[in-house]
Amino acid sequence: MIELIFFLLVGALLLFSLLFFAPHKPQGRKDTKPLAEVQQALDVLQLGLLSPELVGRIFSKSDFDYVVSETNKKVQRLFLEERRRLALSWVGEVRRQIVSLRHFHLGSARFYAGLRFLTEMKLAWDFAAVLFACRALRAAVYLRGPYAAPRLVGSTTAAAARVCGISEKYLDFLRPARMISFGDDSAGGSVE
């Protein structure tokens, strides 16, 4: 009798542990919120922040040359202040979106895409590189203005585009058509 009570208690304890530690969401129904967020981050980067038109205009020296040739010191100062503000906003926003992508990869990507170890290492390196480039560019723009480091602008843009490309390649199921089929897949089938 004592043995029975003991085993019942152990069983109850195990059941309680199972309920307590079990994930709140069933594996078959993956949360699509991170997918929507990473899709948004990719869109913001690829369609907006990294577009050659926007980057070109913010960091284009031709506008500065025009202002220097056409106007007085007061307008030149205003121009440089405005461009510096925009350049800092650009770097800050690129960094924010890249951090959002990295957050997704660290937290959720392994549940959705079977990234190989080498690819994960490459992605980790690219994330580190682009975040470092953002910090360096931010410091350069802050200290010496928007035209201080044109090469760094290029390398930051290129590194960010690389991260987007890799993310997009391995998360191509984030596209709307895939999202619908994924959402309808109540059995939680494989996405690839």
Next chain:
Amino acid sequence: MEVVNAVEDLHRRTLSNMPRGLDRLIYLASTRDYNTGTYHHDGLASRFSEEVACEALADCHGEAFGELISSDLRDLVQQLDEYRDSTHSSPGEFIALWRSLEPYRVAIPVGTDPLAAELLFSNIKIALAILEARRGIRPAAG
């Protein structure tokens, strides 16, 4: 396909008469209901439908914004100066009003990238300063 035809129609009948991107941006923004964000154009709606007209106007609005963002500062200054000239307002009055009311802020399409919008606002602010400096005028108090 209907939207493409409506865009073409809009370009042919209306927008081709506006050579400057700034004019097109302001005109297209004026066809938008500020409360609902929907665009209205009676002529276009009668030839197509309300929905198609709305979509065509939104497309053209985005296109005009994209053109302005891609313009260099020299071009924008010229466009602003010519636009001011077309309104028949005095330079001082125009600059003072645009600085205080910032009417261009409501002229951007919905869903525009905030940084792209900031770039346009910043460029217009600088363009106003350049026009002021070029003419050696003091804007009227406002």
